[in-house]
Amino acid sequence: MTRLFVAAALLLAAWPLRAEEVGWVASHGRAGFVTAHLYPGAAITLAPQHLAAPIVALTFDDGPHGTNDPAILEILRQHKAAATFFLIGRNAAHHPDLVRAMVADGHEVGNHTNDHIRLSQHTAVEQAATIAQANAALVLGGAQPRWFRPPFGSLDSDTVAIARAQGLETMLWTVDSKDYRNIPAATVEERVMAGLTPGAVVLLHSNHHNTVEALPNILARGGALGYRFVTLTEWKAWMERASFVAAAVKAPGP
Ligand SMILES: [Zn+2]
Numbered sequence: 001m002t003r004l005f006v007a008a009a010l011l012l013a014a015w016p017l018r019a020e021e022v023g024w025v026a027s028h029g030r031a032g033f034v035t036a037h038l039y040p041g042a043a044i045t046l047a048p049q050h051l052a053a054p055i056v057a058l059t060f061d062d063g064p065h066g067t068n069d070p071a072i073l074e075i076l077r078q079h080k081a082a083a084t085f086f087l088i089g090r091n092a093a094h095h096p097d098l099v100r101a102m103v104a105d106g107h108e109v110g111n112h113t114n115d116h117i118r119l120s121q122h123t124a125v126e127q128a129a130t131i132a133q134a135n136a137a138l139v140l141g142g143a144q145p146r147w148f149r150p151p152f153g154s155l156d157s158d159t160v161a162i163a164r165a166q167g168l169e170t171m172l173w174t175v176d177s178k179d180y181r182n183i184p185a186a187t188v189e190e191r192v193m194a195g196l197t198p199g200a201v202v203l204l205h206s207n208h209h210n211t212v213e214a215l216p217n218i219l220a221r222g223g224a225l226g227y228r229f230v231t232l233t234e235w236k237a238w239m240e241r242a243s244f245v246a247a248a249v250k251a252p253g254p
């Protein structure tokens with residue numbers, strides 16, 4: 001009985017945080033293709049079952065990283081794969097050369113705030129400031145960011161609009177590799193492969209070396225299964241066509 005009471009008290013104590021953090025479902029890796037969880041603020045309803053090609057978007061957060069990102073770029077080049085890097089502004093300011101290399105290789109560079117803060121614990125003004133600072137650092141590195149990913153998947157009800165006001169769409173993920181837990185590369189690989197479905201958005205990190213080790217096999221095995229690795233902007237174009245097809249299927253013409 002006492003144990004039950006303690007459990008109920010803990011649940012109640014946690015509740016306000018969860019209610020506020022509208023991104024918590026995504027941050028725990030259960031977003032799937034619920035449009036509001038993966039792509040909050042989207043103009044379309046995601047319909048990956050209607051994708052005309054099995055595309056996948058790999059995303060690398062928390063860079064640029066001085067040693068891992070050059071290695072990741074080289075592996076992507078070898079496999080002719082494109083990806084999206086969600087960079088921390090202050091890191092980008094230290095490595096403008098890496099930002100330029102990502103853009104030059106045809107990858108996309110997105111905004112991951114300047115300071116990697118948990119946005120739901122900050123005011124709207126503070127959120128706008130850290131996003132703007134990161135954008136400035138990315139633009140200095142030659143990028144034109146179109147996407148925003150909140151650190152920890154932590155959003156509040158204002159965050160999507162704040163990012164949109166700066167020209168950014170918010171994107172979470174469908175597959176959490178959990179590479180940040182310092183698990184073996186083989187575990188990262190298996191977790192990503194288990195979640196690889198058409199339209200998947202995969203969360204990886206630049207600052208963990210297990211990711212670099214796992215990447216060649218992920219690309220080789222994914223490629224052998226027919227998957228194409230694309231930037232988020234290309235992912236969006238495929239998804240828009242799929243949602244158009246879904247609407248046509250739902251409401252057939254005369
Ligand atoms: Zn991050």
